[in-house]
Amino acid sequence: MATNRRPRSQREKYGEELRIRRIAAELTQEALSDHVVCSPTLISHFEAGRRLPNLEDAARLDQALQTDGFFARWLEDLESKFADHFAVAAELERQASELRLFGISLVPGLLQTDLYARAVLSTASPNYRAEDLDRRVVNRIERARILDNPLSPVVWTLLDEAVLRRRVGGRQVMAQQLTKIADMAEAGRLRLHVLPFGVGAHALIESMVTLMSFPDAAPVAYVEGLRTGNLMDDPAMVSSCQSAYDLALSDAASHQESLVLVRAIAEEHENGQH
The missing domain is CATH 3.30.870 (Endonuclease; Chain A)
Structure with a gap:
């Protein structure tokens, strides 16, 4: 029997993990965007799985969230061949x-x-x-x-x-x-x-x-x-x-x-x- 949700993509799982780590660090999207030097809207896109950060942004996410390179390493497996x-x-x-x-x-x-x-x-x-x-x-x-x-x-x-x-x-x-x-x-x-x-x-x-x-x-x-x-x-x-x-x-x-x-x-x- 189907659930009321479609399967989550790896990009969406990445974004969900980012949201969990951000909340655990007691940071708003606005506060995290200041660390990454981007807009809060872009952080929202990252967390929804609509966009992926580039490697430099992922490194800044790791630095802000103290995740020891986690998001930068995971990013290497998520880069899509498609638009x-x-x-x-x-x-x-x-x-x-x-x-x-x-x-x-x-x-x-x-x-x-x-x-x-x-x-x-x-x-x-x-x-x-x-x-x-x-x-x-x-x-x-x-x-x-x-x-x-x-x-x-x-x-x-x-x-x-x-x-x-x-x-x-x-x-x-x-x-x-x-x-x-x-x-x-x-x-x-x-x-x-x-x-x-x-x-x-x-x-x-x-x-x-x-x-x-x-x-x-x-x-x-x-x-x-x-x-x-x-x-x-x-x-x-x-x-x-x-x-x-x-x-x-x-x-x-x-x-x-x-x-x-x-x-x-x-x-x-x-x-x-x-």
Whole structure:
């Protein structure tokens, strides 16, 4: 039976320990911020797990709280490979027993091939260094290792038809990407549904969303926009996202129909049609 809380990430455990040590030292957030030379708001973000201190700030935390390097040492294990707005979601993704993915314009990151991911990430800024791009692609592909287990997490994949039609990376890249998704669906690794253009407006037309369920904790929802993301664990908000997903799913093509459509569009890309 699920509890009323989602699993805590390591970042959140770090923040909770910081709060406990601060209170034990009889310091307010304002007083601690004076020692660290930062704003009280930043201390609040540290304690909530929304942000991590840099190494210099962690050392000043240890000095102020007399914790003998504890927070600086722990920090080394918490540095995320991902952007701050996604770091906690990425950690929870690994703990989930079920994932419900929706792609509105792009293939969800967990399902991307390396070439597709490279094409997406290379457009994120006006210029980039090759080594930075390589690192980001590797990080994205490594996330997908949670799918190596053939049974867990259970994965539902709902895609707007726009995801299939948008030619990211060129014909061959798209053909390879869609073939990968179709192969996973045919092998039973994911449940696949497509929202055809003919449906018109649908309940998820405004945003991508990922729904995560856990064996012993409450579910969460994650939505993402340009340079920002929102991890929701408020039960009312999560329930609203789940309802929107169910509504959109009810408008989608069946698993078998979706599989046929994805393979057909992959062939169109392969043959240079459209």
